[in-house]
Every structure is written in C-alpha cells, then in structure tokens.
C-alpha cells in the first residue's frame with residue numbers, strides 16, 4: 001500500500017472520531033437533558049484527546065514525508081498535494097503546543113464561560129475580569145508556542161483564517177472604517193425614513209417555521225442530507241458531506257429572526273453539502289476558513305435574502321401565509337422594513353451597515369490586549385469610547401457593552417474579524433457570479449437560484465479546504481481580498497433606501 005493511502009486511512013479514522021464528537025455536540029444543544037452535561041463534557045474531552053493524539057503521533061510525520069515524495073510532480077491544486085499541505089500544517093501546529101497548555105486552556109475557558117454567564121447576568125465586568133486575565137495570559141503563551149514574525153495576534157487569527165496576518169486586516173479594515181463611519185452618520189440623521197413596525201407584530205411560529213423550510217428547499221438545501229431543528233443560538237454542523245444540519249430559532253413578535261436565521265445557516269450548509277465527495281473522510285471536507293464560511297451565509301442572508309429580486313418572487317407567497325399582517329403592505333414597504341438601519345448596542349442584532357463597526361471595535365481591542373497595549377482594567381472604558389466614536393451610542397451597563405459576547409470567555413480570540421471578512425468576501429463573490437451570467441437578475445426574480453448555486457459549487461464549495469482563503473478568493477473572483485466592492489454595494493443600496 002502506498003504511503004499516501006496509509007495516510008488517508010489514518011485520516012479517515014480521525015475524521016470518524018471528529019464526526020462522532022460533532023454529533024455529540026449537536027445533541028448537547030438540541031436534545032440532551034441538563035443532567036447529561038458532566039458526562040457529555042467527559043465524552044467530548046475523550047474524543048478530542050483521541051483525535052489530537054492520532055494526528056500528532058510521529059508516524060503521521062513519516063507518512064507525510066513518504067506521501068509527499070509519491071505525489072512530487074503533481075500539480076499544486078491536485079487533491080493529494082493539497083491534502084498533504086493541509087495535514088502538514090495541522091500536524092506541525094498541533095505538535096508545537098504542549099498537551100499541558102491545551103488542557104489548561106480547556107479548563108480556563110470552560111470555567112471562564114461559567115463565570116462569564118454569571119457576570120453577564122449581574123452586568124458586572126469586574127466579576128469576569130480575573131477569569132478573562134487568565135484566558136488572555138494562556139493565549140499569549142499559546143501565541144509564543146505557535147510562533148510569529150509580526151504580532152502575537154497572528155497565530156491566534158491563523159487558527160480561524162489561515163494565512164492572513166493582522167497587518168493585512170488592519171489595512172483592509174481601515175478602508176472599511178473610513179467608508180462606514182460617515183455612511184452610518186448620514187443614515188443616523190434620517191432614521192425616520194424607514195419603519196419596520198410591520199415586522200414587529202404577531203407571526204404564528206409554526207407558519208414561520210414552515211416558510212423557512214420552504215425557502216431552504218428552494219435555494220437548494222438538500223433535506224435528504226440535512227435537517228433543521230430548534231436551538232437557542234442558531235448554528236450549522238456537519239458529520240459528513242452527506243449529513244449537514246442547521247438550526248434556527250423563532251420569535252413570534254419579530255418576523256426576521258427565524259427567516260434570516262434559516263437563510264444564514266442554509267448558506268453555511270450549502271457550502272458543506274457542496275464539497276466534492278472525493279474529499280469525504282479527509283481533513284479537506286470542511287470550509288476553507290471561518291471567513292469563507294461566513295461569506296456563504298451572508299451571501300444568502302443579505303445579498304440574496306434582503307434583495308428586491310428575491311422578494312419579487314417570495315413576497316406574494318409570504319402575504320398568502322400571513323394575510324392579516326401583510327395583505328395590505330406593499331412589497332416595497334416590506335423591502336425597506338427588512339433593510340432598516342439603526343446604530344444599536346448589541347452586535348448580534350445589528351443591521352448590515354452597522355454590523356462591521358461592531359466587529360472592528362472588537363478586533364482593535366483584542367489586538368491591543370494581546371499585544372499588551374491595553375490593560376483589562378481599562379477595557380470597558382475603551383469599549384465605550386469606540387462605541388461612541390463609531391456608532392454614536394454608549395452602553396449604559398456592562399451587559400449591553402463589553403460583556404455581551406460569549407467569545408472571549410470561550411477563548412475565541414482572533415475569531416471576530418472573520419465575520420467582517422465574510423461580509424467583504426460575500427460581495428466580491430456575488431458580483432463575480434452576477435457578471436458571469438447575463439440572466440442572473442431575472443433568474444433570482446423568478447425564484448431560480450440554480451445557476452448561482454452552481455457557480456458557488458464550482459468556484460468555492462467543491463474545493464473544501466484545499467486552498468488558503470486568500471488564494472480561493474483570488475481564484476474565484478479574480479481579485480485579492482478588498483473592501484471596495486462591499487462598500488460600493490452598501491453605498492448604492494442604502495443611498496437609495498435613505499435618499500442620501
């Protein structure tokens with residue numbers, strides 16, 4: 001048997017262990033009774049340790065060398081060459097971190113999350129600060145173990161967005177900030193131009209759920225290889241290319257929650273379902289990065305789901321389902337309502353325009369924390385100052401400010417910028433798909449998403465994790481990652497809605 005085949009056999013077993021762990025994680029959020037939490041934590045820790053051990057044994061290093069010699073001369077984009085490159089990265093990375101540090105981080109973050117929940121409920125940042133300090137110190141250690149040239153933030157970011165450096169993000173995000181701050185200010189002076197009261201009435205939960213399923217089916221989510229369940233926080237998870245699950249939540253008093261939640265998760269799921277079957281049971285059978293993943297969810301949620309064309313097709317159907325709410329509401333009024341902008345305190349409730357400013361603030365603060373320019377004692381003040389500068393609103397307490405996200409308590413440092421990258425990339429890809437197909441707009445208006453999905457499959461989905469995110473964006477869109485298309489899209493759309 002070739003070295004490559006031996007390597008693949010081992011990776012398949014690791015993929016099975018990881019798939020089983022994902023299934024346990026899914027069950028934990030959907031069905032598990034509260035009493036099962038302690039046992040589940042042990043089970044997940046055991047599977048995590050097994051998977052880590054199987055990847056880091058020295059035989060994997062030897063097989064990687066042997067397999068690399070076997071594929072020498074094959075093109076860079078060949079599946080086997082990409083597989084060896086990606087596994088080499090994962091292997092080297094995993095071996096750089098001492099098991100003790102991995103265990104310490106797991107302990108500190110599981111404790112940190114519990115403390116954060118209490119601190120958040122009490123809206124008391126000082127209650128969370130010591131646990132956060134511990135998590136921060138451990139992540140500085142982690143960055144040192146992984147190594148870096150420019151910033152200790154880089155190896156942390158690299159876990160979620162391989163190959164991208166903080167200095168590159170600083171440049172791109174400076175453009176985003178320069179474009180967005182004045183746009184938000186201009187809209188803030190005209191907030192009364194758009195009213196979304198029609199979305200804030202009672203919409204029967206079951207009907208919302210059924211409509212979400214109808215839309216999901218329509219955009220191409222394959223229910224033979226997936227299903228939708230309810231959860232407190234919507235998410236997508238995959239145990240195989242052929243079993244990709246989504247969740248959503250409904251709010252009976254606010255129509256957009258379930259609808260756009262479903263479309264968002266559908267975007268993630270279409271990506272996972274579209275990965276080439278030849279990559280199944282390998283580490284390539286997942287998204288290229290969190291930013292690329294988020295580009296897919298935001299593309300379907302915002303560029304498709306909040307567009308006029310989409311509602312030209314779906315709005316009559318929605319009126320039919322909710323006649324008491326919408327029969328007398330014109331499509332244009334509905335379109336404006338779902339695109340209402342308002343600077344607010346909470347990231348997860350933010351609209352398309354203000355959302356990235358919430359992210360920039362977090363990216364800048366966590367960069368300063370990791371690089372030692374900001375002390376945790378000064379974090380709430382720094383947070384509030386940036387909120388005032390970027391969005392013109394100030395949190396009245398910690399729960400509405402610095403404590404609102406779970407990420408830092410969970411050790412997810414370097415994660416936030418991937419949300420904004422997703423937004424930027426979504427427009428680069430969407431505009432390319434649009435320009436490649438002269439009938440694009442009329443197809444969307446007719447509820448036909450097949451050619452858009454086919455373009456995404458061909459250019460993004462099927463590749464799985466074969467390419468670095470920046471290479472994938474370049475291959476698919478023809479251009480490097482940049483802010484221009486995203487800013488242009490927002491300016492055009494919202495200048496019209498708010499008559500700027």
Ligand code: ZN
Nearest residue numbers: 264268294297
């Ligand atoms: Zn997402």
